[in-house]
Amino acid sequence: MLRLLKIDFKKFVNYRTFWVLMTLYSVLVVSIPTTVMEFLKWLKVKGANFNEFDPLRVPVLYFPDIWQNITYVYAFLKIVLAIVVIISVSNEFSYKTVRQNIIDGMSRIEFVGSKLSTILMLSLYSTLLVFLTGLITGLIYTPNYDFTDIFTGIEFVFAYFLDVLLYLLFAFLLTVLIKRSGLTIALLVIYLPLEYILTANLPNSIDFIGAYFPMHAMNNLIEVPFPKYIFQEIQDYVSMKSVLVALFYIVLFPLAIYKKLKQSDL
Amino acid sequence: MDSVLSIKDLTKKYGRITAVNNLSLEIKKGTVFGLLGPNGSGKTTTLGIILDVINRTSGEYQWFGEAPSKEHRKRIGAILETPIFYPYLSATDNLKIVAEIKQVPTDNIDHVLRQVDLYERKDDKFKTYSLGMKQRLSIGSALLCNPTVMILDEPTNGLDPQGIAEIRKLIIEIAKDGKTIILASHLLDEVQKVCSHFAVLKKGKMIYTGLVEDVSKGEETIEVFAEDENLEQLLNDYEGIKNINFDHNKWIVSLHDGHNSITLNAYLIANKITVSHLVTQKKSLEKQFLEVLAASDE
Numbered sequence: 001m002l003r004l005l006k007i008d009f010k011k012f013v014n015y016r017t018f019w020v021l022m023t024l025y026s027v028l029v030v031s032i033p034t035t036v037m038e039f040l041k042w043l044k045v046k047g048a049n050f051n052e053f054d055p056l057r058v059p060v061l062y063f064p065d066i067w068q069n070i071t072y073v074y075a076f077l078k079i080v081l082a083i084v085v086i087i088s089v090s091n092e093f094s095y096k097t098v099r100q101n102i103i104d105g106m107s108r109i110e111f112v113g114s115k116l117s118t119i120l121m122l123s124l125y126s127t128l129l130v131f132l133t134g135l136i137t138g139l140i141y142t143p144n145y146d147f148t149d150i151f152t153g154i155e156f157v158f159a160y161f162l163d164v165l166l167y168l169l170f171a172f173l174l175t176v177l178i179k180r181s182g183l184t185i186a187l188l189v190i191y192l193p194l195e196y197i198l199t200a201n202l203p204n205s206i207d208f209i210g211a212y213f214p215m216h217a218m219n220n221l222i223e224v225p226f227p228k229y230i231f232q233e234i235q236d237y238v239s240m241k242s243v244l245v246a247l248f249y250i251v252l253f254p255l256a257i258y259k260k261l262k263q264s265d266l
Numbered sequence: 267m268d269s270v271l272s273i274k275d276l277t278k279k280y281g282r283i284t285a286v287n288n289l290s291l292e293i294k295k296g297t298v299f300g301l302l303g304p305n306g307s308g309k310t311t312t313l314g315i316i317l318d319v320i321n322r323t324s325g326e327y328q329w330f331g332e333a334p335s336k337e338h339r340k341r342i343g344a345i346l347e348t349p350i351f352y353p354y355l356s357a358t359d360n361l362k363i364v365a366e367i368k369q370v371p372t373d374n375i376d377h378v379l380r381q382v383d384l385y386e387r388k389d390d391k392f393k394t395y396s397l398g399m400k401q402r403l404s405i406g407s408a409l410l411c412n413p414t415v416m417i418l419d420e421p422t423n424g425l426d427p428q429g430i431a432e433i434r435k436l437i438i439e440i441a442k443d444g445k446t447i448i449l450a451s452h453l454l455d456e457v458q459k460v461c462s463h464f465a466v467l468k469k470g471k472m473i474y475t476g477l478v479e480d481v482s483k484g485e486e487t488i489e490v491f492a493e494d495e496n497l498e499q500l501l502n503d504y505e506g507i508k509n510i511n512f513d514h515n516k517w518i519v520s521l522h523d524g525h526n527s528i529t530l531n532a533y534l535i536a537n538k539i540t541v542s543h544l545v546t547q548k549k550s551l552e553k554q555f556l557e558v559l560a561a562s563d564e
Contacts, residue, residue: 003366003369006366007363007366007367010359010362010363010366011355011363013359014354014355014356014359015354015355016354091352095350095351095352096348096350097350097351099319099346099350100346100350100351102318102319102339103317103318103339103344103345103346104339104340104344104364104367104368104407105337105339105340105342105367105368105369106336107336110336264321265314265319265320265321266319266320
């Protein structure tokens with residue numbers, strides 16, 4: 001596995017697009033909380049009048065709320081990582097290097113494995129970055145907190161990992177099916193609303209299956225947290241069912257990718 | 267001799283088209299095997315199947331007498347059609363990937379780059395290379411694992427005459443090391459110069475297989491020309507004459523057994539004709555190839 005990761009990494013080492021996208025992604029993740037907090041401070045300093053309401057008292061980025069809030073928001077940024085995956089895989093098809101890799105002595109399963117190990121690394125990197133950003137932001141800004149508050153809701157970080165992993169695997173599968181990067185990115189973007197439109201129009205008798213569609217499975221991991229700030233009820237935990245459905249797809253997608261590649265003439 | 271590659275009843279169908287049709291082939295260790303055939307005759311498809319990038323419809327093949335696996339491919343240096351590398355990486359970085367896949371040490375990279383005369387350009391990106399350099403890099407890449415078997419598919423495709431000569435020289439050098447080489451080409455001259463065995467494919471079927479040296483053992487033809495208007499008459503009167511044709515300012519003559527250029531020349535001198543052109547032509551692979559193809563049409 002390590003060898004396969006090494007092979008795939010060598011393809012990236014001197015690939016400018018990869019580093020540009022990864023830098024962009026990392027800077028975005030790290031800078032968002034600071035920007036938000038500084039913006040709130042600025043609002044307060046400017047004396048914006050919210051009916052005697054202090055914007056800094058909204059605990060958006062305070063322990064323990066922070067975990068669900070930032071994982072929910074950061075899940076939108078995973079499109080950048082998906083583009084990295086799509087480019088990495090579609091390049092292999094457009095340059096025909098997948099063919100040469102096999103000729104040189106890779107098996108198809110090893111080829112899939114090398115891309116999967118990169119996807120796993122990207123998901124872990126993203127999760128670690130989000131965890132550290134959340135931790136540092138919380139430690140800096142949370143006014144008073146108990147030690148136990150810090151790790152309350154940490155399961156959202158784990159859910160975030162599954163969320164990103166599932167999405168990147170989905171991007172991998174689409175690329176193997178479509179092979180062209182531009183088309184794949186476009187389809188990845190429009191697939192999500194399409195799936196929601198489709199499930200919204202299911203007949204009542206079977207509309208429970210909507211939750212089992214892949215993008216639903218992914219989005220159900222971390223529910224929208226913000227309505228609670230206007231006193232509405234939210235799901236402030238990660239449901240076991242959503243984790244199981246997500247895991248199902250996390251196993252299914254690589255199998256489908258392998259089956260497709262095995263049947264293909266490269 | 268040990269069998270390097272044995273193919274049995276191999277068939278590949280693309281829908282209604284049969285690209286490879288019941289092909290059987292045996293290649294022994296140390297041979298330089300030329301795979302000939304017109305475009306679309308199934309050469310590349312066959313090589314693609316034995317390298318596991320194309321799925322076969324039916325049939326079997328074995329490497330070194332064993333069921334094929336990725337471990338065999340790691341010991342084979344192969345290029346199929348065009349040179350394939352990551353365009354944004356340098357030659358060295360590309361070969362590092364190949365070395366990692368083949369699980370061979372990277373120490374060999376500089377050596378093979380020198381061998382194919384690319385050492386000076388090793389840090390330049392692949393996309394900046396000329397076609398000849400790309401072809402040479404792919405041969406270098408195939409040499410990286412110090413292979414016992416090399417598969418070269420049209421290695422001189424698209425090269426200028428100098429490039430073709432360089433690659434041919436390289437192949438002959440490699441063949442001298444005792445490596446088994448499978449060379450697919452439609453440049454027959456090239457196959458005749460480097461190969462020991464050859465097979466001819468047509469529409470996915472093998473229509474001929476044999477030794478290259480046997481090709482030239484066949485009948486001889488003689489080209490003759492002299493500045494003398496009686497030449498045609500004299501040639502026709504010669505007792506050993508079998509066939510005579512005029513082609514490109516010279517007479518192409520084939521003779522019966524027991525006659526050759528020496529006896530013909532003596533005859534002409536005796537009749538007071540001195541020739542300005544007298545060449546004995548052994549049968550070329552090209553001629554043999556065209557004959558085989560023509561015969562298969564009948």
